[in-house]
Amino acid sequence: MAPMRIGGLASGMDIDQLVNDLMKAERIPLDKLYQKKQIFEWQRDAYREINKKLADFDQYLFDNFMLSSNFYKKTATSSNEAAVSVKALSSSYDSTNTITVSQLAMAATGVSGEVGNASSATKLSEKGLAAETKITIVALQANGTYKEEEITFSPDDTIADVVKKLNQSSLNINAIFDDSSKKMGISTRATGTLDTIDVDKAEVYVKSATGDDIFATIFGFGTGNDQNGNSGVTSLANGGQNAKFTLNGLEMERQSNTFTINGIEYTVKAVTSTPVTVTSSTDVDGMIAKIEEFVNKYNELIGTLNDKIREKRYRDYPPLTDEQKKEMTEKQIELWEEKAKSGLLRGDSIISNGLSQMRRDLYSRVDGIGENVIDTLSEFGITTTSEISSGGKLVIDYDKLRKALESDPDKVVKTLTQNGAITKDSATGQVTSDTRGIVQRLRDTIKGIITNIEKKAGKPTYTENQYSIGLQLRDVENQISDFQRRLQDIESRYWRQFTAMEQAIQRANQQSMFLMGQFGGGM
Known part of the structure; x- marks a missing residue:
């Protein structure tokens, strides 16, 4: 049961306001904990944004360079x-x-005879089919082999049903029925023929029929030779040519x-x-355009990374508390938080070490291509700008690049896209050979940076226990919970003290009134 609170009835003081003012001072350490938590969250989000940019660049490299065919135009x-x-x-x-x-290659084709007094809606029973029949049809396929399939037709099937069954079969043939001419047309979907002897083979024909061969009796297709040259089969399509x-x-x-x-x-x-x-x-122009795109995307990435580790830190702009935000406009809050978020990754070792490794990846020799060949970026005209402030951005010597692509495009492609591995001396552990192309090296380095950032800042699917900033956040949240319980105890103590004061004043007032009553009564 909550203790009774007396809010200044006896003293005439605004006890609520007094307690609130006292608690503001007590809450200052809690506000600092919330600010600390906010900084960790901003820092986590800043790392994850970097990881997204790294992952996007890695995907770009994979899509455009890991297969040499995507680049070697x-x-x-x-x-x-x-x-x-x-x-x-x-x-x-x-x-x-x-x-x-x-x-020109042509598909085998065949046209039926005229089916009198018929349309697509005419049932086969109206044309004399009395019982269900199973017909095995053989058709030439695109791979040069013949395929057969048994198709069942019933008296209730319409001519449109016959066309549908032929088209939906696995024989890869096309069938149509023209209501105007009252004829059916059949053709193979593949062009060409296998005929190598002087026999007029049918590319599509009826092999056998368990019942009525409707293609001969109803549709009036003529006879021809099967794939082995045997005569007398119902020929549905022939005349294909290579x-x-x-x-x-x-x-x-x-x-x-x-x-x-x-x-x-x-x-x-x-x-x-x-x-x-x-x-x-x-396609030298196409390859130059691809390399130019690569350079621009690389420069954009390292520009972002360099900006982050060089960004100024404004320590006089801590995260705003809820009370402070109430006294500011949205624009003021936006400008304040822009400075408060600035420099959270300043001097970060993960990013700076990653940038250094990426620069080494670009300018190290690619082994395994051969002697006296193009095996570095600089040899085909890609170097870093002379401005130190650019942080290692690339520039292209287009004349040198064009000359390299025209004289030995294979070596340029291998330098960029070659798959390879690092070989180390078993005794010393020193790298003796690195046959990875520049793109593979960059991708390996980027994956390493992403992994290190995930260890520190996690990713959306991680719990707080799985990354270091998450552990720090959990610790701060525990401190906040502990401090909130402490503040509740402090506030209760203040109220007990003020309540006791009010009660004491009330007793004093009652005693004073009693004494005044006594003196007044004796006069």
């Missing part, structure tokens, strides 16, 4: 894009080729109109009467 041009379009893959090499197209062309004097065939030879993807679109010239070369 090739370009290919065709003298006649309307007939032959080309695309250079990373495996292509500088070359000039000529191609003449004599035949693309035929002459490349650099060599006659070739491909099942598709799109094919890759020596790292160049060709798409033939039309038969040609004159040779088409195809040129493949290194």
Whole structure:
């Protein structure tokens, strides 16, 4: 049960205000604990923001450089894009080729006879199918093999159902029915043919039917030869043909109109009467743009990191208490907290050591590429600016970079993107070789920085017990809880003292009134 509080009825004093004023002084250490907690939280958040920027840069490096094909750009041009379009893959090499197209690849096709008095909604029973039938259909696939599937048709199926079952089968064929002409068309989804002998093979045909072969009896498809040259099967599609062309004097065939030879993807679109010239070369401009993007993103990152460890600390601007915020405008609070948050990572060893390692990563030699070759950034025109205040930002000598890419692009690519490892002397532990490319080195260093920051500042999924600032926060929170209990005891003590004073004054007043009454009565 809470003790009775008497608020100045006898003394006439504002006891509530007196206790509040006394407690303000008592709460000063508590305010400092809250300020300490706020600083830890700001510092934690500042570290996590740094980790986000590091993780973003690491992801950028992975997406753009870890696969050399994402960086090593090739370009290919065709003298006649309307007939032959080309695309250079990373495996292509500088070359000039000529191609003449004599035949385009085509899919096998077939058209049924006219189905009289029918539409897509006509049921097979109306066309004479009396019982369920199972038909095995064989079709040529894109990989050059034949595939078969058994499809069941019932008298209640409509012609539209037949089309749907064919299209949804695993045979990779297309079927349509035209209500106007009352004919069905079937084609393979893949172009080309496997015919190598003088037999007119069907690329899609009926192998067998357990019941009525509706494709012969209802739809009127003609007969042809199966894949083995046997005659008498119902032929649903034939006439597929390969693309035929002459490349650099060599006659070739491909099942598709799109094919890759020596790292160049060709798409033939039309038969040609004159040779088409195809040129493949290194996309130097594209690679320069990629390197320029890398330099800009690296400079942006280390600029942010350097700003954080150099940021001025304003110790005269501690975090505001709730009482102080009540007396300030939102703009004043914003400006104050901007200074209060400044410099929380000033001189931080994790970040400064990480920056130093990143600079070493950039300028150390990449082993395993060869002798007297391009194996450092500076050798292809990337160096640090001469301004000390820039903190190691990179600059590009574009003439030197272009010359390196034109003379030996493979070595530039390896210097940046090569996968490798560190080798150490077993006795001394000294590094004897580092075959990691610069991008891999940077990523390894960044991951190390991220791990060290997580040990100190954690990440959103961590509990306070899993990182050092979290432990400090937990300690401060415990101190706050202890101090709040202490303040409750102090406030109760003040109220007991003032209540006792009020009670004493009340007794004194009663005694005074009694004495005055006694004297007044004796006169």
